[in-house]
Amino acid sequence: GAGVSQTPSNKVTEKGKYVELRCDPISGHTALYWYRQSLGQGPEFLIYFQGTGAADDSGLPNDRFFAVRPEGSVSTLKIQRTERGDSAVYLCASSRTGADTGELFFGEGSRLTVL
Amino acid sequence: GENVEQHPSTLSVQEGDSAVIKCTYSDSASNYFPWYKQELGKGPQLIIDIRSNVGEKKDQRIAVTLNKTAKHFSLHITETQPEDSAVYFCAAILFNNDMRFGAGTRLTVKP
Numbered sequence: 001g002a003g004v005s006q007t008p009s010n011k012v013t014e015k016g017k018y019v020e021l022r023c024d025p026i027s028g029h030t031a032l033y034w035y036r037q038s039l040g041q042g043p044e045f046l047i048y049f050q051g052t053g054a055a056d057d058s059g060l061p062n063d064r065f066f067a068v069r070p071e072g073s074v075s076t077l078k079i080q081r082t083e084r085g086d087s088a089v090y091l092c093a094s095s096r097t098g099a100d101t102g103e104l105f106f107g108e109g110s111r112l113t114v115l
Numbered sequence: 116g117e118n119v120e121q122h123p124s125t126l127s128v129q130e131g132d133s134a135v136i137k138c139t140y141s142d143s144a145s146n147y148f149p150w151y152k153q154e155l156g157k158g159p160q161l162i163i164d165i166r167s168n169v170g171e172k173k174d175q176r177i178a179v180t181l182n183k184t185a186k187h188f189s190l191h192i193t194e195t196q197p198e199d200s201a202v203y204f205c206a207a208i209l210f211n212n213d214m215r216f217g218a219g220t221r222l223t224v225k226p
Contacts, residue, residue, distance in 0.1 A: 004158070031212065033214070035216075040219070041218055041219065042119075042121070042204050042216035042217050042218045042219045043159065043204070043216045044216075045213065045214065045215055045216075048212060048213060050212070055212065056212075056213050058213075091158055091159075093158070098212040103149070103161040103164075104149075104159075104161065104214065106151075106158025106159050106160070107158050108156065108157055108158050109158055
């Protein structure tokens with residue numbers, strides 16, 4: 001596709017469940033970012049991939065959060081034992097080589113609601 | 116790490132007036148400062164950016180200024196139109212490509 005695609009667009013789950021959120025970046029983009037956005041707030045950095053490796057995972061809030069990008073394209077954000085405080089919109093963005101050399105292209109986000 | 120402060124959090128202007136949004140950053144190593152516009156239900160979209168070797172950049176009705184000494188940068192929108200209504204985010208990038216966003220400004224342009 002032409003843009004960054006995120007699935008699912010909406011996910012409702014119960015406290016304690018496991019959730020996976022998927023991001024399909026723009027083809028050929030080596031840099032991929034995950035952000036979390038709560039209502040009325042700016043995107044909060046979670047993790048940044050350059051190719052297959054996590055260049056910076058300092059934004060992951062705790063060890064319940066994990067992300068992978070095994071082939072350097074699609075990425076999955078995994079959240080274990082979800083808590084109500086995890087409810088937010090999870091945004092994925094990609095860039096040709098990295099945010100410092102060009103625009104970040106964002107997907108429309110996956111809205112996660114933990115009941 | 117980088118800390119980006121943005122203000123005001125909300126801004127309401129009359130159509131045709133100018134709007135100014137300001138941001139400060141903490142890391143003097145930051146060298147790239149983009150501005151993003153986010154409409155309801157969409158991801159943020161880049162509208163203008165500036166690098167640390169430039170003091171000002173203009174693109175039609177929008178401009179960005181950067182003061183590296185004071186570590187602040189601003190977005191200026193002139194001749195505002197109702198379609199400019201959105202949430203605007205500033206951001207700053209660290210040397211390792213880590214990009215951090217401000218909390219956002221909700222701009223409302225009244226017709």
